[in-house]
Amino acid sequence: MDNPLYPAFFRLDRLEMLVVGAGQVGEEKLSFILKSSPNARVTVVAPWMGEELQQLLDRYAAEAGAQVPGDAVEAPAETPAGRWRTAAGGRVTWFRREFHPDDVKAVDLVIAATNFHAVNRQVWEAAKAARRLANIADTPSLCDFYLGSIVTRGPLKVAISTNGQSPTFAKRFRQWLEAELPAAETTELIDNLKLFRDRLTGDFRTKVRELNTLTSGLLAPARSGPRRCPPGGCLLAAGSEPNDLGPASPPELDGSGSENLN
């Protein structure tokens, strides 16, 4: 099947996002956005906000406490119905009213999650007129981008899409990966790889060869046949191999590592 989607990883602290609609779907979208990117900057426009979303945002704000300084630069002309901050420096501002086409002008990314197809379409038209990227939750054919299921393990981020075919499969696959990937060990493994990478000297080609040699057996048990590791076992086994990712000393160069200079 044709699947031309191109995944990219957004830095949501550098972008402004608009979410139109704050009911069940608005809550689902925002909860996953903030879970993965608690430093996101989001404006919500909706005549009412669901209880669950309010509680979620209150929890983030309670966690942030008074430790997050106010945003001195921002002075909204319009009085918000609610403003929440997160400990990671994110913020959510809610305007209690219906969507206006001008709302898209101040943002980079737009998500429409109202229960009215006509309103969602109006959001799409405004976003396209202003050349903003839009996700129209009830109409995949109008989405410039899809939101994916996300697994975060320290610096590792895995995003899953089924090309809009089965969000339920994306969710199940996320849950499976979350169970398979041990948080602490995955983080330690990648942290060690970074240490090793930082300590490498020599030209680019040599560095690439050394890194490939070091990591060539990393996920080998998972690839090499029907044998299955217990949850996280493949990574753990690979990480404990002598000369693998323990001490950050360069391995012997045997030239066996596959070289990928991209």
Ligand SMILES: C[C@@]1(CC(=O)O)C2=NC(=C\c3[nH]c(c(CCC(=O)O)c3CC(=O)O)Cc3[nH]c(c(CC(=O)O)c3CCC(=O)O)/C=C3\N/C(=C\2)[C@@H](CCC(=O)O)[C@]3(C)CC(=O)O)/[C@H]1CCC(=O)O
């Ligand atoms: C992954 C995830 C991310 C997120 O939401 O952040 C996400 N949907 C999730 C859950 C979910 N959504 C729906 C169900 C009910 C069961 C079912 O229908 O399967 C469940 C499962 C559940 O809730 O259990 C219903 C649904 N979803 C869409 C439509 C409209 C349509 O298809 O026409 C309808 C029908 C509405 C109706 O019938 O009224 C559309 C989209 N949903 C997408 C993403 C994009 C495609 C992603 C991909 O490429 O796979 C896309 C195209 C647009 C977008 O929203 O970006 C998140 C899982 C997060 C997680 O748990 O990890």
Ligand SMILES: NC(=O)c1ccc[n+]([C@@H]2O[C@H](COP(=O)([O-])OP(=O)(O)OC[C@H]3O[C@@H](n4cnc5c(N)ncnc54)[C@H](O)[C@@H]3O)[C@@H](O)[C@H]2O)c1
């Ligand atoms: N993409 C997905 O993952 C997904 C999943 C389930 C449902 N859907 C679709 O998403 C849509 C939203 O469903 P819901 O359950 O969140 O509805 P809901 O009734 O729970 O919430 C609707 C929200 O839209 C707001 N709203 C209504 N008119 C508005 C306007 N003119 N301007 C701004 N905000 C307005 C309301 O205030 C409310 O916050 C449905 O059409 C549903 O088919 C998508």
